[in-house]
Amino acid sequence: MSAFIQATNLRKSFGSKLVLDNINFELSAGEPIALIGPNGAGKTTLFSIMCGYLTPDTGDIKLLGHTPGSSALFGRVGALPQDALFDPNFSLLNQLSFYAQLQGMNKARADADAMRVLTLVDLADCAKQKATSLSHGMKKRLSIAQALLGEPELVLLDEPTAGLDPMNALQIRQLIAKMSEQATFVISSHNLFELERLCGTILYLEHGKLVQQRTINTKVSQGFLTLTLEQGESAQVLKELALVSGVHKVDCQQKNEYLIWFDAELAPDTDLAVLQALRSHGWRYKSLQRGQSLEQQLFAVANG
Amino acid sequence: MAAIAPGLGQVRNLWLISRFELNRLFASPRGWFALSAFVIIWYCLLRYPIFAASAQIQDPEVQRILGGMFGMAGMYNILNWPLPELTAYWVMCVVLLPICTLFFAADQTSSDRSRGTLRFLMLRTSRDSLFFGRFLGQMLIQTILMSLSILATLAMAWWRLGTLSAGAIEAALIMVINLMIIIAPYTALMAMCSALVKSSRMAISLAVVGSGVVLGLVGWAAWYLPALRELMAYVPGAQIPQVLSQAGWSTLQYSGLPLAQTAVFLLIGRQIMQGKSL
Numbered sequence: 001m002s003a004f005i006q007a008t009n010l011r012k013s014f015g016s017k018l019v020l021d022n023i024n025f026e027l028s029a030g031e032p033i034a035l036i037g038p039n040g041a042g043k044t045t046l047f048s049i050m051c052g053y054l055t056p057d058t059g060d061i062k063l064l065g066h067t068p069g070s071s072a073l074f075g076r077v078g079a080l081p082q083d084a085l086f087d088p089n090f091s092l093l094n095q096l097s098f099y100a101q102l103q104g105m106n107k108a109r110a111d112a113d114a115m116r117v118l119t120l121v122d123l124a125d126c127a128k129q130k131a132t133s134l135s136h137g138m139k140k141r142l143s144i145a146q147a148l149l150g151e152p153e154l155v156l157l158d159e160p161t162a163g164l165d166p167m168n169a170l171q172i173r174q175l176i177a178k179m180s181e182q183a184t185f186v187i188s189s190h191n192l193f194e195l196e197r198l199c200g201t202i203l204y205l206e207h208g209k210l211v212q213q214r215t216i217n218t219k220v221s222q223g224f225l226t227l228t229l230e231q232g233e234s235a236q237v238l239k240e241l242a243l244v245s246g247v248h249k250v251d252c253q254q255k256n257e258y259l260i261w262f263d264a265e266l267a268p269d270t271d272l273a274v275l276q277a278l279r280s281h282g283w284r285y286k287s288l289q290r291g292q293s294l295e296q297q298l299f300a301v302a303n304g
Numbered sequence: 305m306a307a308i309a310p311g312l313g314q315v316r317n318l319w320l321i322s323r324f325e326l327n328r329l330f331a332s333p334r335g336w337f338a339l340s341a342f343v344i345i346w347y348c349l350l351r352y353p354i355f356a357a358s359a360q361i362q363d364p365e366v367q368r369i370l371g372g373m374f375g376m377a378g379m380y381n382i383l384n385w386p387l388p389e390l391t392a393y394w395v396m397c398v399v400l401l402p403i404c405t406l407f408f409a410a411d412q413t414s415s416d417r418s419r420g421t422l423r424f425l426m427l428r429t430s431r432d433s434l435f436f437g438r439f440l441g442q443m444l445i446q447t448i449l450m451s452l453s454i455l456a457t458l459a460m461a462w463w464r465l466g467t468l469s470a471g472a473i474e475a476a477l478i479m480v481i482n483l484m485i486i487i488a489p490y491t492a493l494m495a496m497c498s499a500l501v502k503s504s505r506m507a508i509s510l511a512v513v514g515s516g517v518v519l520g521l522v523g524w525a526a527w528y529l530p531a532l533r534e535l536m537a538y539v540p541g542a543q544i545p546q547v548l549s550q551a552g553w554s555t556l557q558y559s560g561l562p563l564a565q566t567a568v569f570l571l572i573g574r575q576i577m578q579g580k581s582l
Contacts, residue, residue: 048581048582051423051426051427052426052427053423053426053581053582054581054582055581069426069430069431071313071314071430074313074427074428074429074430075428077427078427079423079427081420081423081424083420084419084420084421084423084424085419085420085421086421086424087416087419087421089328089332089333089334089335090327090332094327098320098324099424099425099428101320102317102320102321102425102428102429103428104313143424146424
């Protein structure tokens with residue numbers, strides 16, 4: 001059986017600038033997939049190729065066994081393209097219903113499905129309005145709504161929470177978490193915090209190359225604790241935590257945040273020992289998380 | 305969801321897209337504004353130039369003078385249409401509609417490309433069904449508007465005569481078919497230009513400047529190689545003097561050239577649409 005998404009020797013240049021350089025990966029259906037990378041890494045270009053908006057110079061990519069843009073994918077792949085806007089001349093319902101009809105639904109079913117997706121993104125009250133009357137966050141939610149029309153098997157979201165306030169971002173994360181049981185999501189974002197909570201697999205792009213493809217590995221995480229304190233003298237915290245039984249090493253990652261290495265097999269209760277040490281020194285903590293954050297994992301691998 | 309064969313689905317989408325273009329005219333404030341402008345312009349055209357011209361054409365002396373003038377230009381049959389109102393309408397439309405089409409049909413895909421709306425559409429339909437659907441939609445809109453304007457012209461003649469002959473209605477039908485064929489290459493030209501650029505203004509500029517450059521190049525080349533002057537017989541609108549020289553169904557004998565031009569522009573436009581990044 002072919003992979004859900006498969007890229008082979010994918011290359012894309014704009015003029016003399018090589019944007020994607022020999023990208024190869026295979027992804028399976030299931031948990032959401034994160035597409036991560038700094039600005040200019042080639043995420044949006046890869047996204048555009050997956051959506052069929054751009055064609056690669058060389059190489060090949062298949063979604064659900066078909067080339068992007070193929071009519072076999074219409075209605076099976078939904079996408080939130082970056083910076084795409086609705087037509088300002090028609091109501092939201094009118095346009096979503098039209099899109100649903102293009103996916104093969106009849107008018108009555110298309111109207112019902114348009115209302116369903118508008119309800120999903122909490123915009124049902126705005127169905128008769130035009131896109132120009134919506135705020136930035138509402139427009140983003142509307143664009144996500146069109147990606148969910150019908151029953152897509154794969155949903156590609158390019159920066160779904162970029163530029164949104166925390167409340168809107170949270171709503172969108174909750175929606176993706178809820179919908180990810182019905183479809184496989186590929187999410188491009190800079191927000192590692194967000195991707196860590198949503199995704200099971202990561203594609204890390206840098207300078208047009210695929211630097212890592214990995215699952216968020218719990219085994220890797222087992223020997224780490226990430227501790228965030230409310231306050232505390234860094235040097236003293238480092239010194240005291242290093243003395244805790246089972247701890248190999250402690251590092252201050254950023255202000256009041258510490259990464260603790262310990263032996264997960266020989267000292268599985270190190271987290272309790274750390275909490276006792278905090279209590280004995282009167283240090284209050286904000287969070288104690290088993291494992292490394294996604295940022296720490298990526299950074300550790302990128303630095304060998 | 306009922307499965308539709310991909311080919312049939314794209315034909316269905318082509319029709320859906322062209323119908324949605326009708327909504328753009330009849331079910332959006334921008335369309336209503338355009339319709340209002342259309343009604344006002346046609347009221348002015350009917351009330352003043354067409355009404356006045358048709359009154360003049362009825363005068364036998366004027367008919368004799370005009371017959372001589374048009375005859376010198378080879379348009380012997382121009383006064384043979386059954387109603388003077390239709391004659392005035394016909395001459396005005398044949399001359400003005402191609403120019404109006406350049407403006408009216410300029411925004412087939414350009415602003416959707418600039419806004420990113422095409423990206424939403426391309427997830428659901430093929431580039432072909434979008435390109436040809438928009439073209440067909442523009443043709444439908446213009447046909448509806450032309451039909452309305454010719455109905456208004458017939459109404460004006462009926463108001464004057466108190467009756468309308470079957471010949472007049474037949475002539476009106478012939479005119480609408482002719483006008484559709486005359487504007488088809490211009491609509492296809494704008495579909496092609498619209499596929500290249502990101503605004504209707506740019507599409508109009510491209511069409512006007514491009515046509516000027518092509519005509520200039522042909523003229524310049526013909527200066528050195530006179531045989532190339534024959535190429536002027538193939539530019540859009542080249543058949544219009546011949547169409548004006550006829551009346552009735554015989555006007556349709558010159559339809560081959562504009563239909564061929566339409567096919568060529570659409571094929572080039574389709575290639576552009578297929579290769580264009582979104």
